[in-house]
Amino acid sequence: MSADNQLTRTQCNDLRTIAAMIVPASDEYKVPGADDPAIQADILATLGRDTKLVAAALDHLARLAGQPLAELDAGKRDAVAQEFRKHGGAAAATLVRVVLQCYYRDDRVLRSLGLELRAPFPKGYVLPDGDWSLLDPVKAKAGTLRRAP
Amino acid sequence: MKDPVDVLIIGAGASGAAVAWSLAETKMHILCLEQGGWMNPAEYPSTGRDWEAKFYGEWSSSPNIRGRPEDYPINDDNSPIKVVNYNAVGGSTVMYTAHWPRLHPSDFKVKTLDGVADDWPIDYDALTPFFEENDRMMGTSGLSGDPLSPLTHPPMPQQPMGLSGAIIGKAMNEFGWHWWPSDTTVATMDYEGRARCINLGHCTPACAQGAKSSTDITYWPHAVRAGVELRTHCRVREITTDENGMASGVVYYDKDGVEQFQPAHVVIIACNGVGTPRLLLNSASGRFPDGLANSSGLVGKNLMFHPYAQIYGYVKEPTDSNRAPPTCLWSKEWYDTDLSRGFVRGYGVQFVRGAGPVFEAVVSEQKGILPWGADHHRVFRKLNGHRLGFSAICEDLPEEHNRVTLDPVLKDSHGIAAPKIDYTISENSRKMMEHALARGREVLETAGATDICVNSPIPWGGWHLLGTARMGTDPERSVVNEWGRSHDVKNLFIVDGSIFVTSGGVNPTSTIQALALYIADQMKQRLANLFD
Numbered sequence: 001m002s003a004d005n006q007l008t009r010t011q012c013n014d015l016r017t018i019a020a021m022i023v024p025a026s027d028e029y030k031v032p033g034a035d036d037p038a039i040q041a042d043i044l045a046t047l048g049r050d051t052k053l054v055a056a057a058l059d060h061l062a063r064l065a066g067q068p069l070a071e072l073d074a075g076k077r078d079a080v081a082q083e084f085r086k087h088g089g090a091a092a093a094t095l096v097r098v099v100l101q102c103y104y105r106d107d108r109v110l111r112s113l114g115l116e117l118r119a120p121f122p123k124g125y126v127l128p129d130g131d132w133s134l135l136d137p138v139k140a141k142a143g144t145l146r147r148a149p
Numbered sequence: 150m151k152d153p154v155d156v157l158i159i160g161a162g163a164s165g166a167a168v169a170w171s172l173a174e175t176k177m178h179i180l181c182l183e184q185g186g187w188m189n190p191a192e193y194p195s196t197g198r199d200w201e202a203k204f205y206g207e208w209s210s211s212p213n214i215r216g217r218p219e220d221y222p223i224n225d226d227n228s229p230i231k232v233v234n235y236n237a238v239g240g241s242t243v244m245y246t247a248h249w250p251r252l253h254p255s256d257f258k259v260k261t262l263d264g265v266a267d268d269w270p271i272d273y274d275a276l277t278p279f280f281e282e283n284d285r286m287m288g289t290s291g292l293s294g295d296p297l298s299p300l301t302h303p304p305m306p307q308q309p310m311g312l313s314g315a316i317i318g319k320a321m322n323e324f325g326w327h328w329w330p331s332d333t334t335v336a337t338m339d340y341e342g343r344a345r346c347i348n349l350g351h352c353t354p355a356c357a358q359g360a361k362s363s364t365d366i367t368y369w370p371h372a373v374r375a376g377v378e379l380r381t382h383c384r385v386r387e388i389t390t391d392e393n394g395m396a397s398g399v400v401y402y403d404k405d406g407v408e409q410f411q412p413a414h415v416v417i418i419a420c421n422g423v424g425t426p427r428l429l430l431n432s433a434s435g436r437f438p439d440g441l442a443n444s445s446g447l448v449g450k451n452l453m454f455h456p457y458a459q460i461y462g463y464v465k466e467p468t469d470s471n472r473a474p475p476t477c478l479w480s481k482e483w484y485d486t487d488l489s490r491g492f493v494r495g496y497g498v499q500f501v502r503g504a505g506p507v508f509e510a511v512v513s514e515q516k517g518i519l520p521w522g523a524d525h526h527r528v529f530r531k532l533n534g535h536r537l538g539f540s541a542i543c544e545d546l547p548e549e550h551n552r553v554t555l556d557p558v559l560k561d562s563h564g565i566a567a568p569k570i571d572y573t574i575s576e577n578s579r580k581m582m583e584h585a586l587a588r589g590r591e592v593l594e595t596a597g598a599t600d601i602c603v604n605s606p607i608p609w610g611g612w613h614l615l616g617t618a619r620m621g622t623d624p625e626r627s628v629v630n631e632w633g634r635s636h637d638v639k640n641l642f643i644v645d646g647s648i649f650v651t652s653g654g655v656n657p658t659s660t661i662q663a664l665a666l667y668i669a670d671q672m673k674q675r676l677a678n679l680f681d
Contacts, residue, residue: 022514022521029526046199049206081521093515100510101202113506113533120195121357124347125472130310134318138327142296146485148254148273149261 006051007044010068011058016040017069018061019099021081031112034103042102050098057091060084150410154180154378157399157413159385159428161185162240163658164645164665165419166364166372167283171669173375175676180411181377182401184384185219185237188365193357195349201471201507208354210244211609212236219382221561221568223423225611228572230454232423232611238381239365241421242658245612247352247361248476248499249289249332250655251280251299251663255485259546259651263486263493266546269650270622270631271667273299279666283659284332286371287362288340291332297481298329305337308346313468313502313537314477320596327482331499332659334362335474341367350471350505361474383409386565387432388416388441388641395680396441396641402563415672415679417642419665422452422614425647426553427568429618442618442635442643447628449554451547451616453652456574457607458582460589461501461538462598463531470534471505483541483588484654492580494544496654498589501538509533516602532600539592540607541585543578544654547616574606582606613657618647632675633668639680644668 007015020035032039047054064080065072072080084092103109107117155177158165169181194200194208205214210233212220219236235244254273259266284303291303307330310318314330321328335352336343346360359366373379382404389410391397398412418425426449432441440448469477480498487495504512513519513532520528556569574582582605593601621627624636629648635641644665646657653660672679 023525024523026523026526029530031526046202085521096514097205097511100514101199101205101507104506104510105198105202110506113530115506117198119197119200120349120471121193122196122347124349124358127309127311127348127469127473130315130318132310134310134315134322135329137322137325138329139294139296141325141327143327145253145297145299146255146262148258 007055007058010062011055012044014058014061014069015043015054018081018084018095021077022096022099023103029112031109032106034099036106039102039106042106043098046102047098050094053091053094054098057088057095060088060091151412153398153412153414154178155413156180156415156417157182157411158417158419159399160240160419160421160424160645161238161364161369161379162419162421163242163364164421164661165240166368167286167662167665168417168419168644168669169377170286170368170372170375171666172672173372173377175673176376179377180413181379182383182385182399182411183238183379183381186381187238188243188355190355190357190359193355195351195357201505204354204508210235210353218562221565222559224556224559224567224569228570228611229574229608230456230572230606230611231609232570232614233609234421234423234614237365238369238379239363241612242363243355243365244353245658246476246656247334247474248479248656249291249334249659250479250497251301252653252655252657252660253299253484256651256653259494265493266651267621267626270620276660276663276667279663279670280659282666283662287334287367287662288336288343289332289334290337292330295329297327297484301332303332305340308333308335308337308474308477311469311473311477311502312466313500316464316466316468316537316596317478317500317592320592321480323595324591326480328478328480331476331479333474333476336360336362346474348473350473352474384563384565385428386563388428390434390436390441390638394436394638396638406563415640415642417644419645421645422617422647423553423568423570425643425645426617427555430555431566437637442628442637442641444637445625445628447549447619447626449617450549450552451619452551452553452570452572453545453547453613453615453649454572454611455545455613455652455654456543456578456582457604457610458541458543458585458589459538459604459607460586460593460601461536462593462601463535464537464597465535467534468537469502470536471503473502475501477502483585490584492577492584494546494577494581494654496541496543496581496585498585499540499542501540503534503536506533509536518600518602537593537596537598539589541582541589542654542656543581543585545578545652546575547619547651548575553617613646613652615646615649615652615657618643619650620648621650632671633664642668642672
């Protein structure tokens with residue numbers, strides 16, 4: 001594991017590689033992959049309290065790969081990724097989570113999903129009131145509250 | 150030495166706020182000590198683009214993950230359900246779903262009706278006026294007339310049904326099962342200085358709009374104006390007693406970490422089902438070697454959580470996702486005992502509207518339904534914005550082996566022993582959870598849901614902390630009497646969820662606050678002979 005609260009260059013490279021395996025770029029949906037430089041920069045800038053576990057996950061990944069992940073052929077890389085996902089425990093789960101939480105707040109990704117590029121507050125959202133006649137059968141059936149002595 | 154106060158309240162959350170406000174009219178000198186501070190809504194998660202990421206860190210519902218200076222650690226390794234709470238002015242009402250059912254009248258008589266656990270020493274009718282008063286103070290919304298719930302009179306109309314509610318309602322109607330718009334403490338119109346809900350989404354981690362009721366914006370402003378003193382960032386270590394065995398005050402650490410002693414004529418504990426037994430056990434002395442108010446040996450025992458059995462799936466139609474308060478409807482179809490189901494007692498159901506994109510991605514990846522690689526995008530678009538949930542709140546019966554004790558090693562930042570939780574889910578609860586999951590699956594499949602997933606129990610679902618200083622008339626079988634006063638220490642009161650005798654199958658905050666107001670009323674009626 002890295003000695004301090006930052007990832008090493010090797011760890012950053014493996015993070016970028018595994019991120020692209022989790023969420024690759026897609027022409028069909030017009031979205032970048034999670035290895036996109038802006039998304040990677042967001043991940044590194046906001047790791048904060050997750051740094052230690054993410055570093056541990058990357059060290060585990062490096063042990064499984066035996067060399068930089070990007071240098072493995074595709075078949076071996078997939079096998080390593082599957083093993084990492086299956087047995088990586090809390091550290092692997094944290095790494096995947098930080099990748100996804102940064103990916104799914106990227107403007108390009110949110111735009112592709114049809115979501116607005118803003119915080120919920122202060123605009124909020126409009127909710128349809130709905131058809132409350134759906135409740136009529138419940139009212140008609142009624143029922144009684146259980147009596148207490 | 151500080152001057153003594155008439156009444157010292159420990160904790161400024163749901164119950165501490167209610168009891169402080171109610172007692173304020175006596176014009177006694179009332180002081181509340183709270184380990185947290187005042188909240189700043191401008192810093193709430195929904196004000197930022199990273200609102201979902203914050204749930205995994207500084208806005209986690211788990212104090213162990215959150216780790217703010219105001220939090221204390223909890224050893225819950227030996228429990229499948231982890232404790233969640235919040236420590237601030239407003240307590241866990243800052244961070245709750247605002248779902249607002251009451252315990253039912255039958256919940257107070259479970260021994261008589263079903264031959265299990267114990268009856269409460271009071272009945273529903275004793276609390277009725279305080280439920281009403283509390284609903285007015287907290288500001289509730291809902292639709293009066295639910296045939297399977299106690300009659301309520303919410304001052305505001307129910308939340309919109311939304312997209313998710315309509316899908317759920319249609320599916321429940323296919324079976325002829327009960328459902329109803331939930332009573333909530335979400336303001337659906339401007340109310341008492343609070344702005345109406347604008348659907349910021351996940352209300353649980355605080356409401357930047359102030360539409361969700363929390364006691365820092367409801368009870369406390371009234372209580373402070375009425376003269377109650379609220380001292381923040383003050384963590385109480387122990388309650389002290391005098392030579393007569395009466396509470397004499399508390400030792401606490403102030404905002405600078407300096408040890409202080411505050412004398413008091415009356416002490417009221419409002420720290421809920423984990424904090425209260427922790428404090429009582431930490432207040433052991435030569436006269437009370439097993440902890441304060443613990444001659445029954447029941448302080449910390451009978452912890453009840455409400456195991457949540459949650460099932461969810463994905464429909465083709467869009468749901469409300471994160472664009473609405475998370476809960477909208479409830480069902481009491483399976484609330485009462487029906488022994489043909491294979492268990493005693495029952496559960497309430499709260500339906501869940503959906504989830505935001507980050508939560509959806511993270512959880513679905515963990516569940517194995519969201520793949521890595523090229524197919525990720527197609528599957529995510531099928532899941533995101535299409536989730537519907539069914540969560541059963543299963544009645545947890547009291548069992549003495551489910552308990553809060555003091556951890557021999559773990560301590561908080563002031564060196565005070567931390568609580569340790571030992572808890573197992575009973576066989577009766579497991580059968581109840583299985584029943585709920587089967588019904589939930591039927592509802593979801595009827596709604597057309599696929600990719601159905603289960604969380605049973607919800608691991609970080611220990612919101613409801615009940616039963617660890619139960620009330621009763623028998624000092625050998627209870628910690629406080631029928632109006633909240635300790636059997637052992639006659640100027641010591643408890644007003645929070647720890648005094649519950651049984652848990653019911655609903656969110657408890659409404660009942661906790663009604664109890665706090667009831668106890669305050671009892672105290673006011675007995676001021677001349679409070680210690681007799």
